Amino acid sequence: MPAVEVRPGIYWAGVNDRTSDLFEGFWPVAREGVSHNSYLIDDEKKALIDITSESLLESLLSQIATVTDPAGLDYIVINHMEPDHTGALRALRRLAPRATLLGSKKAVEMMESYYGVTEGVRAVEDGETLSLGRNTLQFFSTPFVHWPETIMTYAQEQKVLFSCDGFGGYGALQGSIFADEYADLRFYEEEALRYYTNIVALFGKQVLKAIDRLKDLPVEVVAPSHGLVWRRNPGRIIELYRTWAGYATGPVEPGVTVVFGTMYGNTRAMAEAVAAGVAGAGLPVTLFDAARVHPSYILPAIYSRQGVVIGSATYEGGLFPPVRNLLSLVESKRIVGRTAAFFGSRGWGGGARREFARQAETLQWEVVDAWEMQGGPTTKDLQEGEEFGHRFAAGLRR
Numbered sequence: 001m002p003a004v005e006v007r008p009g010i011y012w013a014g015v016n017d018r019t020s021d022l023f024e025g026f027w028p029v030a031r032e033g034v035s036h037n038s039y040l041i042d043d044e045k046k047a048l049i050d051i052t053s054e055s056l057l058e059s060l061l062s063q064i065a066t067v068t069d070p071a072g073l074d075y076i077v078i079n080h081m082e083p084d085h086t087g088a089l090r091a092l093r094r095l096a097p098r099a100t101l102l103g104s105k106k107a108v109e110m111m112e113s114y115y116g117v118t119e120g121v122r123a124v125e126d127g128e129t130l131s132l133g134r135n136t137l138q139f140f141s142t143p144f145v146h147w148p149e150t151i152m153t154y155a156q157e158q159k160v161l162f163s164c165d166g167f168g169g170y171g172a173l174q175g176s177i178f179a180d181e182y183a184d185l186r187f188y189e190e191e192a193l194r195y196y197t198n199i200v201a202l203f204g205k206q207v208l209k210a211i212d213r214l215k216d217l218p219v220e221v222v223a224p225s226h227g228l229v230w231r232r233n234p235g236r237i238i239e240l241y242r243t244w245a246g247y248a249t250g251p252v253e254p255g256v257t258v259v260f261g262t263m264y265g266n267t268r269a270m271a272e273a274v275a276a277g278v279a280g281a282g283l284p285v286t287l288f289d290a291a292r293v294h295p296s297y298i299l300p301a302i303y304s305r306q307g308v309v310i311g312s313a314t315y316e317g318g319l320f321p322p323v324r325n326l327l328s329l330v331e332s333k334r335i336v337g338r339t340a341a342f343f344g345s346r347g348w349g350g351g352a353r354r355e356f357a358r359q360a361e362t363l364q365w366e367v368v369d370a371w372e373m374q375g376g377p378t379t380k381d382l383q384e385g386e387e388f389g390h391r392f393a394a395g396l397r398r
């Protein structure tokens with residue numbers, strides 16, 4: 001896809017990454033892809049907003065070249081130092097030796113610690129402006145959206161907010177960079193939530209602070225560094241982020257996530273029964289096999305719904321490892337305050353249930369029910385499992 005004009009003289013010069021399997025070396029994006037959006041402002045002074053990862057430099061350069069000679073860049077704005085936006089910094093530097101690198105004071109320190117770059121670098125203050133000619137850039141400090149050094153850049157005359165990770169999402173762009181050119185945004189909104197829970201969720205408070213900080217800006221285009229550019233309805237993605245950030249502390253959606261971990265299927269059979277009980281009570285329910293579905297896809301469900309039912313076979317005196325791994329991620333994302341229940345299967349002394357109880361306490365999850373069987377389920381066990389699910393869901397509705 002060649003560079004695309006977002007507003008007169010402002011171009012998307014992004015790279016659609018469809019070949020990386022993992023984002024941040026951990027989160028799967030092989031199927032969905034992810035875009036690294038850079039933006040080019042072709043004015044009296046030429047500025048590039050955000051770079052790209054090391055391996056995508058060639059693609060970025062050819063994008064820039066469709067508008068202007070990369071060697072002639074005057075400024076490179078580094079909103080955020082994470083290497084998905086700066087991996088190509090040193091190489092681009094060599095190709096654009098005149099360009100001044102701009103970033104927060106912390107970003108400037110990081111340019112040295114990550115890349116040994118100290119020359120031709122300038123720190124910008126919160127609120128500072130920079131004229132490029134027809135366009136004026138203004139820089140806003142938005143710490144921890146996503147790293148401590150992160151800023152957002154606003155093009156004042158054309159009312160474009162370059163928000164970097166904020167308001168971003170997974171999902172390579174399919175034909176258009178603009179949200180308003182898609183008939184159906186479900187894929188991108190789901191991928192934005194997955195991205196939010198995987199990458200940003202720990203920083204909900206800072207997301208709300210950033211939204212508040214920007215509230216008086218008449219933003220007409222939200223141009224993040226991953227995912228769609230929001231032009232017709234820029235408020236949509238800001239509202240989604242505000243809602244999701246609110247889930248960290250406030251009420252979340254009704255509904256139940258059932259996650260199970262099983263070696264031989266006993267716990268799975270019980271999970272099916274529990275899910276049937278929840279569905280019978282009229283609440284939405286989603287069922288995940290913790291060993292087969294990457295936590296990346298389970299976190300959004302746990303994050304956005306009030307009810308969590310964890311099923312785990314006992315494995316060597318504790319939780320089945322994929323379940324433990326998921327819960328430890330839930331802990332590091334601080335998804336606290338959910339209503340929970342446990343079920344499982346043990347062969348002899350058990351242990352999964354005890355470990356879950358400890359983990360739930362750390363998470364400040366209220367455990368309203370726990371149920372365990374020895375070995376495989378009888379018909380009566382399955383019936384009890386269904387009642388357990390029904391009871392749990394009915395309790396949530398009250």
Ligand SMILES: Cc1cc2nc3c(=O)[nH]c(=O)nc-3n(C[C@H](O)[C@H](O)[C@H](O)COP(=O)(O)O)c2cc1C
Nearest residue numbers: 262263264265266267313316317346347348349350
């Ligand atoms: C590798 C392995 C380790 C196990 N460790 C324990 C254990 O420490 N304590 C226990 O009560 N049962 C243990 N069990 C027995 C299982 O918890 C039991 O077979 C259970 O029914 C398995 O449920 P599933 O079919 O959902 O995998 C273990 C089983 C396996 C295969």
Ligand SMILES: [Fe+2]
Nearest residue numbers: 080082146165
């Ligand atoms: Fe980031």
Ligand SMILES: [Fe+2]
Nearest residue numbers: 082084165225
């Ligand atoms: Fe990023």
